[in-house]
Amino acid sequence: MENIESIEKRLWEAADDLRANSKLTSTEYYMPVLGLIFLRHAFNRFLKVESEIKKSLPSRGGVTRQITREDFLSKNALFLQEKSRFDYLINMPEDRDRGQAIIEAMDAIEDDYEDLKGVLPKDYHIFENDLLTRLLKVFNDEALNNVNGDVFGRIYEYFIMKFALQGAQDNGEFFTPVSLVQMIINTIEPDNGIVLDPACGSGGMFVQTSHFLDEQGQNANSAVTFYGQEKTSTTIRLAKMNLAVHGLEGKIAEANTFYEDSHELIEKCNFVMANPPFNVDKVDAEKIKNDTRLPFGLPGVNKNGEVSNGNYLWMSYFLSYLNNNGRAGFVMSSQASSAGGAEKEVRRKIIETGNVDVMISIRSNFFYTRSVPCELWFFNKGKPEHLKNKILMIDARNIYRKVTRKIYDFSPEQLKNLTSIIWLYRGQTEKYLGLIKDYFNKITMECDVLPKALKSFNEEMLQLSEQLKSFSKNAELGKEEQDKLKNSINELTNFVNKYELDLKNLQSQIKDWKSSLTPNGLKDNNLQLKYSEKYQTIFNLKRDISKSVDQIYRIIVSTIEMCEIELSAKTFENWKTREIKKYKESFDDRKKELLRGLRSSIYYFKQILWLQEKFPKAELENVEGLVKLVNLEDVEKSDWSLTPGKYVGVAPEEEDEDFDFEQTIKDIHLELSDLDDEAKRLADLIQQNFKEMGL
Incomplete structure (x- = not known):
């Protein structure tokens, strides 16, 4: 739909x-x-x-x-x-x-x-x-x-997310932001066997796994078996309903994972994924000291006999559940990757197993009810020997999309681009090249539909331009008014001339570029780089044409308004009010349609440039401020810290050559809309309080 x-x-x-x-x-x-x-x-x-x-x-x-x-x-x-x-x-x-x-x-x-x-x-x-x-x-x-x-x-899922935003039930912690779940699933690729979420909340990990399997052409109920644990009965109901709505089957037990292992899955899981509660304190150390799921010991016990922070309990559990080739991905507090004391000792032991695979830093504001930053951790017991003592560090804190004033996420393309780094790390070059090929295919599709959008826009532009020129020629206006109108029409003519020249050049360049594409070429890195270099001229032309379209639209609309308001055009016989209104409304739609197509292809080309500029050989490279492959020796020298920012450095500041004014305006409207909603919510709450007080 x-x-x-x-x-x-x-x-x-x-x-x-x-x-x-x-x-x-x-x-x-x-x-x-x-x-x-x-x-x-x-x-x-x-x-x-x-x-x-x-x-x-x-x-x-x-x-x-x-x-x-x-x-x-x-x-x-x-x-x-x-x-x-x-x-x-x-x-x-x-x-x-x-x-x-x-x-x-x-x-x-x-x-x-x-x-x-x-x-x-x-x-x-x-x-x-x-x-x-x-x-x-x-x-x-x-x-x-x-x-x-x-x-x-x-x-x-949308309603669960919205209720989570409102803080319903346990501060909305039953819902893990979809972007983070998708990043976990893209990384561990749960496509067979037993999938466990020992802190399953509303079952989002299972649902997103089913979407992943659908894209792979597999049926979730046939490919995997879902197991979950959750301590809150109300949240379990949410999860079971969520599974039922998606036609999924799963075994979800009501249990506190700190103390219970309801499904008895130690060393049996193909995949483990979770967003456990961070920094839980007061876990009874006496009850868990002999738990076989804690092979690295307890992360620290206070004078009250309590584990004061449960983060490393969770990590030990996740690792212990994996079979010999199992993978785990989970969300964790950003504090955990560099925590000291007994937590550092457990972290050292986990690192020395060689099973820590990938670490990804996520900026703040990805959660709906908490503004804290976090990190995604990944374990892999099936790492090939050449990666056994290496860890991929990714700092994704500068990669995000603004959803609301307070909430950020990853766009689908940002998710794919981050995932492609992991493909390169694992030597899956064909997947990386396949992503760039997909972007090229999207650009080609936009090029194919562009002539139709251009034709519609040009027809409306011509109709309105002719109306304005006719009015200027035949209306009896004073010299000052006539000069003002002529200046506007001259400005319009200049922009239209540039637009038509760029358009002619663009059509020629697209034809030439498309004729150079070959199916095999789109699978080869060197040819992909050549296609990008050749497309750069088209990219620049599309940016220029987008700006011209905006300017032409602005001049035509402002000139019409000037004619009707300042020059009393509606009183003149040759001013066709109804026709102009109809064309103006249609012109707005045609402009939006054309700009969507132009900006869409510009957007996809930017994704290609982002990938090719960072990984020109289609091989994993250390990229300042983004990614670095580190050895265990490097980690030991950094006091066993797993914080990506310590290793990748600071990204050089990028110049914005193509400031997106429209997106900036959208962000401002988004913020204003959120503030309006907040004001309305507070007004309703105050009104309700007054009613309850009998005022």
């Missing part, structure tokens, strides 16, 4: 609006709302599978066999009794108690499916009937009628 982002936003705003007008907090509200998304998804899946089953049901004596629950199980779908179907809840009489009806719907599903027993939310009596009616209508959005499970999974 192309408009999934706008649908997510619309559904969220509608649902959150209802919450704002109720007396419910986010903590009270989020689980029931996620339950309604679950019901809507289950119903969509039910209808789709029911249709498939009916086509293949056997008949005997002209009588078709009844559909059974087992028919749905065979297709990874939930069988829904009538009272659990979303249309039943939507169409029930107005005076019916909707809260009770939804509870009965959830009970019926749990009765049919043991794995969901006690998982689905039932606290719908806290809602007023009218509020529930409106909520059901929100999720009865027509755009959701024919979508698949992936879309509902996206919506479910």
